[in-house]
Amino acid sequence: MKAYPVYIDNHLLSSSEIFQxxxxxxxxxxxxxxxxxxxxxGVLQKTLQDYHCDVIFIPEGEKNKNIFEWQKIIEQLIxxxxxxxxxxxxLGGGVIGDMTGFAAACYQRGVNYIQVPTTLMAQVDSSxxxxxxxxxxxxxxxxxxxxxxxxxxxxMATLTTLPERxxxxxxxxIIKYGLIWDADFFSWLENNIQLILEKNSAALKYxxxxxxxxxxxxxxxxxxxxxxxxxxxxxxxxxHALESATxxxxxxxxxxxxxxxxxxxxxxHRHQGLSVDDVSRIENLLKRAGLLQNxxxxxxLMSYMKRDKKTQKGETQFILLKKIGSAIRHxxxxx
Ligand SMILES: NC(=O)c1ccc[n+]([C@@H]2O[C@H](COP(=O)([O-])OP(=O)(O)OC[C@H]3O[C@@H](n4cnc5c(N)ncnc54)[C@H](O)[C@@H]3O)[C@@H](O)[C@H]2O)c1
Numbered sequence: 260m261k262a263y264p265v266y267i268d269n270h271l272l273s274s275s276e277i278f279q280x281x282x283x284x285x286x287x288x289x290x291x292x293x294x295x296x297x298x299x300x301g302v303l304q305k306t307l308q309d310y311h312c313d314v315i316f317i318p319e320g321e322k323n324k325n326i327f328e329w330q331k332i333i334e335q336l337i338x339x340x341x342x343x344x345x346x347x348x349x350l351g352g353g354v355i356g357d358m359t360g361f362a363a364a365c366y367q368r369g370v371n372y373i374q375v376p377t378t379l380m381a382q383v384d385s386s387x388x389x390x391x392x393x394x395x396x397x398x399x400x401x402x403x404x405x406x407x408x409x410x411x412x413x414x415m416a417t418l419t420t421l422p423e424r425x426x427x428x429x430x431x432x433i434i435k436y437g438l439i440w441d442a443d444f445f446s447w448l449e450n451n452i453q454l455i456l457e458k459n460s461a462a463l464k465y466x467x468x469x470x471x472x473x474x475x476x477x478x479x480x481x482x483x484x485x486x487x488x489x490x491x492x493x494x495x496x497x498x499h500a501l502e503s504a505t506x507x508x509x510x511x512x513x514x515x516x517x518x519x520x521x522x523x524x525x526x527x528h529r530h531q532g533l534s535v536d537d538v539s540r541i542e543n544l545l546k547r548a549g550l551l552q553n554x555x556x557x558x559x560l561m562s563y564m565k566r567d568k569k570t571q572k573g574e575t576q577f578i579l580l581k582k583i584g585s586a587i588r589h590x591x592x593x594x
Contacts, residue, residue, distance in 0.1 A: 284344025352378035353385035360391030364406035379429025428513030442584030494520030517550035
């Protein structure tokens with residue numbers, strides 16, 4: 260996999276040097292949403308004033324991560340005569356990042372793109388790793404491609420306008436990195452969660468940097484998701500089942516993943532000997548982060564888990580913990 264830089268700081272949207280370094284043609288095409296554009300499109304367009312710049316607005320929401328909206332991106336690229344040297348720019352959360360990346364992967368068999376994630380979820384997770392895609396009416400993320408961006412520009416200042424619930428949802432993924440990979444980072448999170456919730460710049464920067472570094476390391480080892488990368492699904496088998504069982508109406512992604520991580524921790528205690536102390540540390544940190552609120556009982560979660568993309572030969576695969584900071588793949592829960 261080709262390496263690419265991830266820039267993390269405040270006010271990077273106005274850094275013309277960064278964008279100039281990674282845009283190779285004379286055209287750019289920004290994909291965003293109206294609410295995000297009202298806040299950040301002006302400053303980004305000013306930064307890109309030396310390029311021919313077109314913009315498309317995608318309506319907000321997961322339901323619009325679909326082939327019809329994706330097709331509109333392609334149509335505008337053709338109508339506005341964008342050449343193979345164009346650069347697409349994803350200005351928004353994971354919905355915009357996934358769709359823009361997939362449009363870049365397909366347009367003229369692949370053009371460059373830059374991720375400019377504006378949600379915490381997108382900064383610590385979806386903007387890194389090159390998984391791009393859209394939903395099919397029958398299942399989420401069923402159409403897609405691996406296509407890595409030229410760079411990722413994380414402007415932490417954009418997080419100040421993010422609704423609190425979306426911010427907290429992103430923290431679930433940050434906690435996940437500590438759990439699967441780095442016990443010291445998990446301990447650091449236990450000591451600094453309040454500062455992160457207050458959006459203290461230094462604490463938030465470290466949390467984003469460490470999360471991005473762990474994801475980048477894992478993806479570099481296993482870009483195509485054959486082994487190591489699956490550890491990133493810790494809490495996601497249950498999380499996706501919860502989201503699906505509640506028709507994606509009740510939980511934000513990170514909120515469902517938090518419940519999933521709690522369930523996976525309990526299973527890890529039973530099947531991998533995760534200590535009771537570790538199980539309660541996990542639950543405590545998730546609660547202190549504002550997660551694990553308003554649980555709902557789903558009677559038949561197992562049938563939803565069977566539909567998971569990660570199911571292999573009819574068996575649902577779980578990522579479990581041996582201890583905090585050390586995850587393994589576990590195929591069969593009866594063993
Ligand atoms: N490709 C991957 O590896 C990967 C990983 C995790 C999640 N995802 C995908 O990411 C998507 C979820 O991403 P998300 O959580 O960022 O949701 P999202 O993109 O829907 O954004 C959440 C909401 O926040 C708004 N918003 C975004 N930035 C804002 C800002 N700075 N200020 C104010 N409002 C802002 C958006 O308009 C939207 O209403 C899902 O489609 C999921 O499948 C992909």
